Each structure stands twice: as C-alpha cells, then as structure tokens.
Amino acid sequence: MTAARRLSQDQEFHRFASEHLPTLLKGAYLLLHDVDLAEDAVQGTLLRVFRRWNEARHSPETYSQKALLSVCRDYWRRQRRRPDEVLSGTAPAADVDLGLSDQVVERAALNQALSELPDLQREVLVLRFFFDLSISDTATVLELPEGTVKSSAHRGLRHLHGLLRAPDQEVKAK
Amino acid sequence: MNDDQLEDAVRQAFRDAVMDVEPSRELRDRVDGIRRRRFRRGAAWSRIHGRLVVATAGGLSAATVAVLAGIAAFTGATAPPAFAVVVSKGTLSITMHSVESVAAVDARLRRLHVPFVVVPMTRDCKSHFGMTYLAAGRGGPIHLHPGGVRPGRTIVLAARQIKPGVVDFGAGWTDGKVPSCVPVGHSGPGLGPFEMEKWNPKLHRYVKHWVK
Numbered sequence: 001m002t003a004a005r006r007l008s009q010d011q012e013f014h015r016f017a018s019e020h021l022p023t024l025l026k027g028a029y030l031l032l033h034d035v036d037l038a039e040d041a042v043q044g045t046l047l048r049v050f051r052r053w054n055e056a057r058h059s060p061e062t063y064s065q066k067a068l069l070s071v072c073r074d075y076w077r078r079q080r081r082r083p084d085e086v087l088s089g090t091a092p093a094a095d096v097d098l099g100l101s102d103q104v105v106e107r108a109a110l111n112q113a114l115s116e117l118p119d120l121q122r123e124v125l126v127l128r129f130f131f132d133l134s135i136s137d138t139a140t141v142l143e144l145p146e147g148t149v150k151s152s153a154h155r156g157l158r159h160l161h162g163l164l165r166a167p168d169q170e171v172k173a174k
Numbered sequence: 175m176n177d178d179q180l181e182d183a184v185r186q187a188f189r190d191a192v193m194d195v196e197p198s199r200e201l202r203d204r205v206d207g208i209r210r211r212r213f214r215r216g217a218a219w220s221r222i223h224g225r226l227v228v229a230t231a232g233g234l235s236a237a238t239v240a241v242l243a244g245i246a247a248f249t250g251a252t253a254p255p256a257f258a259v260v261v262s263k264g265t266l267s268i269t270m271h272s273v274e275s276v277a278a279v280d281a282r283l284r285r286l287h288v289p290f291v292v293v294p295m296t297r298d299c300k301s302h303f304g305m306t307y308l309a310a311g312r313g314g315p316i317h318l319h320p321g322g323v324r325p326g327r328t329i330v331l332a333a334r335q336i337k338p339g340v341v342d343f344g345a346g347w348t349d350g351k352v353p354s355c356v357p358v359g360h361s362g363p364g365l366g367p368f369e370m371e372k373w374n375p376k377l378h379r380y381v382k383h384w385v386k
Contacts, residue, residue: 013208014206014208018202018206022196035195039200042201047208110188130185157181
C-alpha cells in the first residue's frame with residue numbers, strides 16, 4: 001500500500017471516528033452503564049476498526065457496532081469470572097429523599113432494568129431502539145437469524161416494561 | 175400499552191438516558207492519537223517500555239477488575255500507546271511512554287480510588303520529597319509487590335523521560351501531602367521491602383530482586 005493511500009485511509013478513519021464517537025459512546029453506555037467503562041470500550045472498538053480499516057471501510061458503522069458488542073461481551077465475560085463486589089453499610093430507607101432529579105432516578109431505573117436483562121436481549125434492544133437498526137440489520141450485526149432477533153426484542157421489551165413498571169404497581173397496590 | 179407504544183417509550187427512555195453522555199476531551203485526544211506506526215527494521219514489536227506493575231496485598235475491589243486501559247495496548251500497524259492503566263486480578267499495571275501522560279494517568283488512578291499517584295520527576299522541582307529510585311523501566315516491565323499499603327498512606331510514583339518512548343520510575347511514599355513533582359537524585363525512605371522483577375536482556379528473562 002502506498003504512503004499516500006495509507007494517509008487517505010487514515011483520514012477516512014478519523015473522519016468516521018470523530019463523526020460516530022458520540023453515538024458509539026452512548027450505545028456503549030447503555031450496554032455497560034458506566035461512562036468510564038463506555039469510554040474505554042469505545043476506544044477499544046475504534047482501535048479494532050482502525051486495525052481492520054481496509055475491511056471495515058466498506059461498512060464502517062456495522063463493523064464498529066459489531067466491534068463494540070464484541071468489546072462489551074469481553075468485558076461481561078471477565079466480570080462473570082470474578083466474584084461480585086461486596087458492599088458494606090446499610091441501604092438508605094425508602095422514604096429518604098436523596099435529592100436526585102427525576103431524570104437521574106429514571107436513568108438509574110433504566111440502567112438497573114437493562115442490567116437485569118439477558119445479554120442478548122440487551123444487545124438487541126440497544127441495536128434496535130438506540131442505534132435504530134432494522135430487524136435485518138440487527139440480525140446482520142449479531143450474526144443471528146431474524147426470527148431470533150424478533151423474539152429477543154419482543155421478550156426484552158416485555159421484560160423491560162415489567163421491570164420499569166414494577167415500582168408503580170407497588171405504589172398502586174398500597 | 176401495545177408493542178408500538180412500548181417501542182416508542184423505550185426509544186425515548188434510551189434517548190433520555192444518554193442525553194448528557196458526551197465524549198470527554200481525553201477520549202477525543204486518545205482517539206485522535208490513533209496512528210500507524212512507521213515500520214523500523216529490527217524493531218522489537220512486543221517491547222513495552224516503562225511498565226510498572228504494582229500489586230497490593232489487600233487486592234483491589236473485585237468490581238474494578240475490569241481492564242481500564244487508558245490507551246489499550248496493541249500491536250501491529252498502529253503507533254505505540256501513550257499510556258495504559260490496567261487493573262486485573264488485584265494488580266494495577268501502569269504503562270507510560272511519555273511523561274506528558276502523567277496528568278492523564280494520575281486522573282485515571284484517582285478515578286480508581288487506589289492509593290497511588292504519578293508525578294513528574296524534574297530537575298527544577300523544589301520539592302524535597304525522598305524517593306527510592308527504581309531505574310528499572312528501561313526496556314522491560316517492573317513488577318512490584320509492596321505487601322499492602324497502610325491506610326492513609328500514598329505511594330508516589332515519579333516518572334522521568336530518559337529517551338523518546340522510554341519512561342523510568344522512582345517510587346516513594348507519604349502519609350501527608352502528595353508532592354506535585356519530585357526532584358531528580360533524591361533518595362529517601364522508599365517503599366520498604368518489596369519484590370521487583372527486572373528484565374535482563376542477557377539472560378532473556380525476568381530476574382527477581384528484593385529491595386530493602
């Protein structure tokens with residue numbers, strides 16, 4: 001490969017990276033629920049894309065989404081191999097006002113609900129409803145049959161709906 | 175709520191959740207720094223300079239065991255990373271190629287809540303902070319096993335650029351205020367007994383030393 005061609009490909013990559021960095025970061029945040037982890041995941045993703053730019057440049061968005069999922073799966077796999085953090089101290093009573101805004105509370109509830117979903121359902125929901133991919137594009141990124149994507153999306157939505165509605169139902173029950 | 179309404183609600187919830195998640199300046203710099211490495215005949219691709227591994231006896235929080243690379247280490251056709259901070263199995267690993275990364279590495283350590291700080295070692299520094307100079311970062315990683323850090327104590331790692339791409343470290347501790355820099359050539363209390371592994375290019379393997 002000539003130097004000029006390499007330079008032009010590097011420029012292409014950097015254009016793509018700067019344009020898609022915010023979206024990838026937000027997607028990573030929805031998958032990992034932590035901004036620092038999401039930043040590291042996005043960096044790892046873009047490194048992978050850069051190293052395979054020759055291959056990725058034909059469809060960089062799909063390639064980067066695949067790479068992001070792969071980086072997140074690596075992280076989940078590492079987490080599962082290690083014991084959970086043991087927290088000490090007592091949880092605040094339910095009626096204590098922590099002074100958090102509704103948005104923060106809602107975000108925490110969504111993160112909690114997403115983290116309770118099986119990995120595949122979480123991935124499908126983020127690809128379908130954050131990255132706005134069609135069923136067939138989601139199936140391409142996940143390398144799964146469309147039927148599996150449809151059923152996972154349906155189950156994930158129902159599961160998420162159930163988890164997010166649970167506190168309301170408790171209030172109504174009172 | 176039917177499926178369409180539920181889908182819209184989830185879309186909206188996702189949009190709200192990430193509304194103020196934006197790439198930090200640090201991340202943008204790291205991504206902008208992704209470059210191809212110029213091929214040099216005979217260069218050792220796998221060589222990692224100035225790598226310091228510190229294992230605390232108490233171990234680090236299991237939840238932070240994730241690899242948190244400041245710049246992920248990678249090989250192949252890309253440029254060497256400026257720095258990396260990796261926590262794995264209770265071991266904190268710091269890799270630096272340039273002292274310009276000191277602030278970024280230190281910020282990363284603060285976020286991990288570990289009792290380590292990285293400061294630059296400079297000739298014009300007015301601090302009288304005592305150090306044990308390790309001088310072992312040249313061309314290979316160092317592994318330190320300090321046997322636990324006492325509560326309230328901070329381990330100060332002083333970084334010095336000895337040539338382009340190579341950073342050496344000194345290490346010391348303080349129970350009080352952490353210096354913002356460390357002068358060259360001061361010796362001091364150091365870390366106490368610790369084990370160090372240093373790459374021996376003649377033997378082609380790591381050799382363990384006890385430093386007291």
